[in-house]
Amino acid sequence: MPENNNYKIERMSYKTLQQFNNNSKTALFMRLSISFGLMAIITFSALYYFNFLNNNQPQVVNKATTEQAATVDTLVIDFEDIQPTITNYGQVVAGKQLPLSADVSGRIKYLSPNFKNGAIVQKNELLMELESFQYEGNLITAKANLQDISFSAIDIDNQITSTEIAYKSTLSLYESAENDYQGSVKLQKSGIITKQALDEKNQTLIGKKQSLDTLSASLINLKNQKLQLLTTTDAQQWALDKASKDLASTKIYAPFNAYIHNSDLEIGQYISSNSTIATLLDQQKIDVKFSLSDGQYGRIIAQNGTIIGRKIQAIWHVGQVKKTFEAVINRVNSEIIAASGGIDLYASIENLETVEALRIGAFVKVLIPDQTYEQIIKIPEYMIYDNDLVYVVARSNSATIDYDTQAEPDIQDGSETNKAVKKAERNANIEKPENADSASAKNVPADQLTNQAKTDTVENQEQGQRQGKRKAQNNPEDSSQEVTQDEKRLESVQVKIVGYDGEQVLIINLQDSENALEIGDALLQTRLSLAGNGVLVITSEESKQRQALALAKIEADGAGNNSNRRGQRGPRGGQAMFGGSGGGNGGPPGGR
Known part of the structure; x- marks a missing residue:
């Protein structure tokens, strides 16, 4: 009995599970059917709406475009011979500058009021004076030494003179003694005088010879002393000249009209010899230094052969004031500028009197005449298109x-x-x-x-x-x-x-x-x-x-x-004058 119950239960369970599986498949099928149906409806609606918009869109009418003319300005050209101007920039430099230094050392005793940076000094103006006490003593000593040498030279000259006189006298006695001895030798051979007398004559001759040799040696020694004294005299003369020059060097004068540059001295300040105390810039020799490219320099050289002597203009802007001065190219730098490939040139300013305020270091605008071009058209640069086209x-x-x-x-x-x-x-x-x-x-x-x-x-x-x-x-x-x-x-x-x-x-x-x-x-x-x-x-x-x-x-x-x-107003006015209203345009007046 229990087995039958278990069988029934299992049978019922199997049927329930089979029924559940069949329901799941039906639900899945329904869901898929609904999804595909919705997709079909959406697609159809989209295509229908697109077709509706395409059929009802406004028609675009292509309008004819009219070409618009641009309003322009024109330039009527002409051919001419032109010498253009090269515009460049340069700097004012000193054409002549002198580092000023003292030849002697010492303390400053005097300074000129103009011996300051930027001041102008005139030629031969006393700029500075050093204490000269030591140099005055050196000059006195040099003079005294030279005087002593002069006295010594005079004494030696006197000794030489007396020695020469004694030498000449001794030489005469020696010659007499020698003649006497030679005659005594003959007399002794003849037996007139004895041998003892001949020996005495020989002793006298030897004594004269010794005296003569002594005087000759003294004369040579005196002459050598004189030569040494002359050498010393030259040295003492140089010492005297140096002492005199050193004393004069304690005063420093301006060698030319110049601007003072790099000066910072005070009275009482000690300066060493050969130390630079200032720089003098020649007021009358001011140059403009500027550069030209190799192409610009080559064009001018090719046409004229040289650039030396070519006149240029330099323009110096001082605030709102413009000063123009003339210059002439006087030299060309010996080296090419490595960075730019150009070359530096120098032009000396001619009309300095018209630009008194000009100073070294000022930047100026330089106008250099270029080569002359024949039958050229000159137009503004903005009229060129693509570097080589005009219209x-x-x-x-x-x-x-x-x-x-x-x-x-x-x-x-x-x-x-x-x-x-x-x-x-x-x-x-x-x-x-x-x-x-x-x-x-x-x-x-x-x-x-x-x-x-x-x-x-x-x-x-x-x-x-x-x-x-x-x-x-x-x-x-x-x-x-x-x-x-x-x-x-x-x-x-x-x-x-x-x-x-x-x-x-x-x-x-x-x-x-x-x-x-x-x-x-x-x-x-x-x-x-x-x-x-x-x-x-x-x-x-x-x-x-x-x-x-x-x-x-x-x-x-x-x-x-x-x-x-x-x-038109004239005829209507005429109708009103007749006192009636017209029945129409130009009609007859009303008759009441």
């Missing part, structure tokens, strides 16, 4: 219109409007319509005739422009080709830059150029960011002329409308 607005050989907008006298009407109309009429070579004279013959009022002439003239002048605009609107593709009489297209010309003159650039035509520049060509002067071949432009003068024509037309139309209104 021609109008060629000199093309037909041009006189755009002089100055008003001319008018016989009937002196207003600016009538003058502008007549000016535009003349420029456009337009004749007045024939009906102007016929209208005058039909007794048309004078003001109405004048206004009608103005209107016809302006309308004929602008008729070509209106036709061109209508054609541009009807044919947008051809609108870029429509150019009115006062509009032009740019033409690029390649040129070569050969130099600069300040902010101006010097150009020439390229060789074998097909569209070379000519005298009278009008170049684009206004800087355009979109400049290029075929760009449409109109000159400022022509733009003003176009505005004047439009203004004249507006004024002429206004004057014509006023005249018509006055003509």
Whole structure:
């Protein structure tokens, strides 16, 4: 029995589990079906909305674009021979400077009031004096020593003289004794005198010989002493000269007119010999030091052969004051500047009297004449595009219109409007319509005739422009080709830059150029960011002329409308005078 119960329980459990699995599969299927259905609905809705927007979007109408002409200024060119100026900067330096030093040492006893930094001293002006007591004593001692040597030289001269006299006397006695001895030798051989007498004669001769040798030695010794004394005299003379020079060196004078530089001395200050006490800058020799690039230096040398003697201008700005002075290049530095590759030059200032305030170290603007260029065009640098292009607005050989907008006298009407109309009429070579004279013959009022002439003239002048605009609107593709009489297209010309003159650039035509520049060509002067071949432009003068024509037309139309209104008010006024109200325009008066 229990086994049956267990079996029933297991059977029920199995059925319950199978039923649960079947329910889970059904739920999963339902969820997937709903998800795919929602995705299909969203996709279909999106496609339907996109199609709806695409079908109902506004239609874009492509409007024809009208090319606008840029208003520009022009520069009419001409060829000329030009010597441009190289602008550089330099520094004023001393053409001659002298480090001033003392030849002797000592304490300063006197200083000139002008012996200060920046002061000007004159030639031979006493600048400084040292204490001279020691140098005066040295001079006295040198003089005394030289005097003693002089006395000694005189004494030696006297001794030499006396010794020479004694020598000559002794020599005479020696010669007599020698002759006596020679005669005694012969007498002794003859037996006249004895041998003893001959020996006495020989002893006398030997004594004279010894005396003669002694005097000769003394004479040589005295002469040697004199030579030594002469050498000492030269040394003592040099000592005397040095003592005298040292005493004179205690006073220092200005060797030339100069500025004092690097001086810082006081009275009582001790200075050593050969120490630099100041620097003197020659007031009359001031140079300008500046540099040229190797290209600039080479151009001038190639044309002139040398740069020495070339005149330049130097400009010194002192606050709001500008001082200009002339200078001449007098020397060129022997070395090339390694950093820049240029070369330093020096020019001596000529008119120093006109720039008394000029000082060493001042920075100046230097203007150096460059080489001379022949048949050159000079234009502002900003007119050059891409380093070698300029743009021609109008060629000199093309037909041009006189755009002089100055008003001319008018016989009937002196207003600016009538003058502008007549000016535009003349420029456009337009004749007045024939009906102007016929209208005058039909007794048309004078003001109405004048206004009608103005209107016809302006309308004929602008008729070509209106036709061109209508054609541009009807044919947008051809609108870029429509150019009115006062509009032009740019033409690029390649040129070569050969130099600069300040902010101006010097150009020439390229060789074998097909569209070379000519005298009278009008170049684009206004800087355009979109400049290029075929760009449409109109000159400022022509733009003003176009505005004047439009203004004249507006004024002429206004004057014509006023005249018509006055003509219409006249007949209505006449009807009122008859005392009735008209039944219509121009109808008969009412009869009551």
